[in-house]
Amino acid sequence: MLFKTPLLDKPAPGWKRDLPGPNEPPSIEPYPAVLTNPPNHVDDVYLELARATMRVRGVGILIGPFLLLLSMIPPLIWIVLFRATENIPSLAFYFFGLFAFIAPLWAGIHIWKMDAEAPRDEPIRFNRARRKVYVYRFRHNGLKPFSRSAWGARAEVYDWDNLHAEACSIYGAMGSGGSIQTVTLAVLEPGTRKVVDRFHFAHDIQQGEMYWAMAQLFMQQGPQALPSFPRPPRDWNNEKIRFNLARRLAPKVHWPEAIDLESRSAPSMHD
Incomplete structure (x- = not known):
């Protein structure tokens, strides 16, 4: 069932429609031929999707x-003008020059780090046995381009039902105008x-719906409910x-040891 009015108190920016809840029937049937990537891994315990x-x-x-x-152009212009005229330019000239210096400097650093420091994959694991979802998320903060704590990949754990x-x-x-379509969780x-967090799930609404449907089918029925993929999984770390x-500079995926073990296993009697 697709809903025509937002179900959440604060819908996502650019909200178009809500997809079925975690324990509701999927709205679409996954079709491997149109999906960008097959699952990274699937067994009786967990499903891992590329993201x-x-x-x-x-x-x-x-x-x-x-x-x-x-x-670097504004500082060079300041130096050349001062040496040529030996006059101090107006305050407005300095203000414009300072903006022309800071804006491309910040944008250049931000764009570089977004491209080079994002991991090769940001996988998401759906653990059917624990009813948990493990997300390998790339965090970034444009206001702190040089901060180590504000940038980097972190593993986070959520309840499937939430x-x-x-x-x-x-x-x-865009070059010719257009829309950017995504599916967010x-x-x-x-x-x-009430929304306490939100993160990107998939590019393109159709593909996002199909990947979400795969997660629903796996969590509700198990791996036998998923379609078969003609291509083998992609080895993101060793491609x-x-x-x-x-992509050569991008960090490899490295789950924290404890979360990696938990996300790939079923709970034991001692958990």
Whole structure:
């Protein structure tokens, strides 16, 4: 069932529609031929799906150095004008020059780090035995471009029953105009519609619906309910990368040991 009005107290930006809840029937049947990637792993305990907040890698790492060079133009103009005229320019000139220096400098650093420091994959694991979801998330903060604590991948754990999927469409500054379509997952306060966290799940609404349907089928019925994929899983950490410098620099996926073990296992009598 697809809902025409937002179910959550605070819908996602660009909300288009809500997808069925975790324990409701899927709204669409997964079709492997149109899905970008097969599951990274599937067995009786957990399903791991590939995920990436960055849809295209390799562009930012080229634009970043260009913007950094662009930021050097205002200081050079200041020096040349001062040496040529020996006059102090107006305050407005300095203000504009300072903005022209800071804006491309910040943008260049941010774009570079977004492209080069995002991990090769940001997988999400659905553990059927524990009814938990484990998300390998890339955190970033544009206001703190040099902070180590504000940037990097972290593993987070959520209850399956507290997740809610939303299809979104935001008009973006694209070459010919158009919309950026995504499916996001909201984390709800138990028993309420209050959103306590939200993260990206998939690019393209159709693919996002199918991946969400796969998660629903797995968590509700088990691996036998999933379609078979003609292609083998992609080894994100050990793939051969030749020309994409951003992917070559990207960190490999490394789950914290305790969460890695928990996310791949069923609870024991001692848990």
